[in-house]
Amino acid sequence: MSLPRRQDPRFIARSATMRALEAEADHAARSDAKVLITGETGTGKEVVARLIHQRSPRASSNMVTLNCAGLPDSLLESELFGHVKGSFTGAYRDKPGLLETAPNGTVFLDEVGEMTPRMQVVLLRFLETGEIQRIGAERSHTRVNVRLITATNRNLEAEVLAGAFREDLFFRLNVVRLHIPPLRDRIDDIVPLVDYYLHWYGQAHRTSPPAISPEAQELLRTYRWPGNVRELRNVVERIVLKTDGAVLRPADLPIEITRSIERREPADVRGRDDAAQASRADELAAMMLKHGQSFWSAVYPVFMSRDITRADLRRIIQLGLEETRGNYRVLVESFNMPAGDYKRFLSFLRKHDCHLPFQQFRAAGHTDERPALRAVAGGKP
Incomplete structure (x- = not known):
């Protein structure tokens, strides 16, 4: 059974914060400036992007969306720019990319922070020239007039400092910045x-x-x-x-x-503060171990912005090592990071004095009594 169709994405909000955000989205809709939407996973970044498109002069043209997470470079580039017949196995015909299917419209790139360095260069080149060169073509195919909106759950400023995201691309995307607070x-x-x-x-x-x-x-x-x-x-x-x-x-x-x-019910004021901090660390661990979020998107940004302490980070690592019996390589996988991030992850932990000795988690009987994660949210039905 199909869901009823929503004609116009809108904010269902009573808070002053979200009413102010809607006003900012209205202002953004009046121009063609690039928009970067940030916020945790599930906050409604695509809804905001559609709201901007439908309230803009481009509303009569197409809006196309693409989630950049999990796509290999070749597929992501083909989806964006298209390819010519015979450019790779399975390319039986010329195919236009999404950027060509939205002339005078809007392109929404979700999870742009997941792009590899190579794809960041490709996107930057397009932003500078507006030219489309399909995969396998010897020259640019055409120029397109599209409005670009991007979104990410990562802290791109921190990613730039860590060398994981290009600073020049960040400045290109971060013209109008809209942040959606968590629920x-x-x-x-x-x-x-x-x-x-x-x-x-x-x-x-x-x-x-x-x-x-x-x-x-x-x-x-x-x-x-x-x-x-x-x-x-x-x-x-x-x-x-x-x-x-x-x-x-x-x-x-x-x-x-x-x-x-x-x-989370407190016994006293001090207990309430301590419980809140412990709950926050356990909640972040649950977001990775139970709900598939990456360490770089769930924990790294809040730690770098000092929303959690080193003690919280050590607690998160402790919970992960208890799950993996002290195996850091398995922990990288359990925290939903690519295997190639192993050295980067350990370097980060050592830099901030949060690398815990693995031996204690391999002791006999240690993993038989694992503390339950305190804030485990319901998964998808």
């Missing part, structure tokens, strides 16, 4: 979003959406939502599919939400 930092938006998606999925699955009880509202507002709006949507769809009553009560919420709240 936990705009709790006034949680209940309106839940209510919106209750009706959305109620229509999709042909059920009557329940009202939200005050007790359930409080639990939803208190939960940290590590997966942000994407996680919220998944939770709401599960609720719609299993809730029979006319009112959504705490018992109808997924167990990971109620358990997370119980674990």
Whole structure:
């Protein structure tokens, strides 16, 4: 069954932060300036990009999107610029790239921070000339007039300092900067979003959406939502599919939400602060070990911006090593980094005095009693 069609992406928001962000998006829509949208995974970066396109003079033309994560260079370059017949195995005909399919429109590149250094050079060359050279062609094929919007969950300034992202490309992309805060930092938006998606999925699955009880509202507002709006949507769809009553009560919420709240209840003010820090480290570890986020996108930016301490980082590494029995190479894989990042990862840990001796995690019986991750969000249904 297909979901009902959304005609116009919009913010479902009550917080002043998001209302201000929508105003900034409106200003960005009036020009052709490049836009860089930042924020954690699942915060709605593509929704913001579509909002800018549909409120811009280019709205009558196409908007095409491409997620740069996980694509090898050859495929990513072919998707963007196209290829000519016979340029590689399987190239049975000329194929235009996405940049050619959106004349006078908008191209949205998601996860641009995942591009390899080679593809960064290719994109930079296009930004400087506007020319399209298909793979296998001897010369430029055409010039295109498109508006470029990019997005990333990485801290590109930190990536530039680490030598992982080109500074000249960063300056090209970072003309208009829009940052979407995580859902936990705009709790006034949680209940309106839940209510919106209750009706959305109620229509999709042909059920009557329940009202939200005050007790359930409080639990939803208190939960940290590590997966942000994407996680919220998944939770709401599960609720719609299993809730029979006319009112959504705490018992109808997924167990990971109620358990997370119980674990975070404080005994006193000092205990509350300590528990919050421990919960944050465990939550970040869960984002990697349970939900597939990379160390470079989930932990590295918040550590470099000093939102977590060295003690938090050591706790994260400890949890990972307990899972991998002290094997750092397996830890690189468990934290969703390429195998080639092994030396870079260890160098980073040693530089910040967070490299833990592996021997203690291989001791007999040590891994039999692993502390549970405290803030594990529900996965996709």
